[in-house]
Amino acid sequence: MKLGLFNILITLLLLACSTGGHIAPIQERKQPPSQKIAHHVVSKGETLYAIAWRYGLDVKTIAQRNGLSSPYTIFPGQKLSLWTSKPRSKPPRKVAKSNKSSPKTVPKSSSSKPKKPKVKTKAAPKVASGATSKPRSKTKTRAPSNKKSKTQKQAGISWRWPAKGRLLARFSGPNGLNKGIDIAGNLGEPVVSAAAGRVVYAGNGLRGYGLLLIIKHNEQYLSAYAHNNKLRVKEGDIVKGGQRIADIGSSGANRMKLHFEIRKNGKSVNPLSYLPKR
Structure with a gap:
């Protein structure tokens, strides 16, 4: 009797597995993209130059942000702020003002005739006989560009x-x-x-x-x-x-x-x- 009951249970279990039951597959999911790091905790042996190099920042900017002066002494466990940019303040919006109180212009009567402006004529410059006027050249000679020497000079x-x-x-x-x-x-x-x-x-x-x-x-x-x-x-x-x-x-x-x-x-x-x- 017990053997028959056991066979029935095994049969029912196999039917359940074949119809609806299954094992969920295991998947490796990538971690979400990391946020911008705001702080760095100093480890033993680190210098401010090494920390700036790691994050691609200027050492002077990190020093100024954390109130450090040359020679930029730091110690293990110290928390340094890495934020270098400040949010820009938005300029106030300009509100258009209505010109209700602006005075109206009154047209002049037709009887008054406008005066004609006097045009002053300038006398042509005198040119001595036999002399010819030459136009002045505005072009300037430029030295040939040399990117290599410019970079070396800047450095x-x-x-x-x-x-x-x-x-x-x-x-x-x-x-x-x-x-x-x-x-x-x-x-x-x-x-x-x-x-x-x-x-x-x-x-x-x-x-x-x-x-x-x-x-x-x-x-x-x-x-x-x-x-x-x-x-x-x-x-x-x-x-x-x-x-x-x-x-x-x-x-x-x-x-x-x-x-x-x-x-x-x-x-x-x-x-x-x-x-x-x-």
Whole structure:
């Protein structure tokens, strides 16, 4: 009896599964797009220059926003505001005023005749006999434009290549995947400073850059050297243009190379517009 009842229950269960019951499939759903980050909590070893580099912001703007002065000392656990733009205030709307009280113009009587304006004639300039008048030329000669020299003059920096290898990847724009250029190299080959300046970051705290150096050249320009195998300078060191600062490696990368960037006021620019032509 029990065996028959058990068979009946199994039959009913199989019928239910074949008609309506089924297992819901498991799907991987992408996370919603992240919102703009408003704050950053400082971690150990971070500098304000490294934080500004991470978010593509100007270090002076972050410092001003958080009431920091040079040399921009920060400490672990400190909460920094990253917002740099303020909402624009809308101008007040202009209300058209009705001109009800404007006086009406009274036409003059037809008896009064308008006076004719006197036209003064200027005497023609006297030209001496035998002299011919030549028109003055207004065209000015312009010097030929030279974009390369103009960029160098704006930077006020004598740039040089940071490594001797061939070019692997070019700049793809400030919002592109490659914010600089990639230069091929072998393990241990020298990396030199592209210009004179001061080291403002040396470490591996920025994801995707490996062992990284950031050098400040003036109030506008910074340069970065990523994926190094060894760093030969530290934060605060003053370096000369062409001085060896690191060894080529593959830290944070899938091959031996140097990733090089130049940023102006926190924004990525094309290094090939600044480096001399090979």
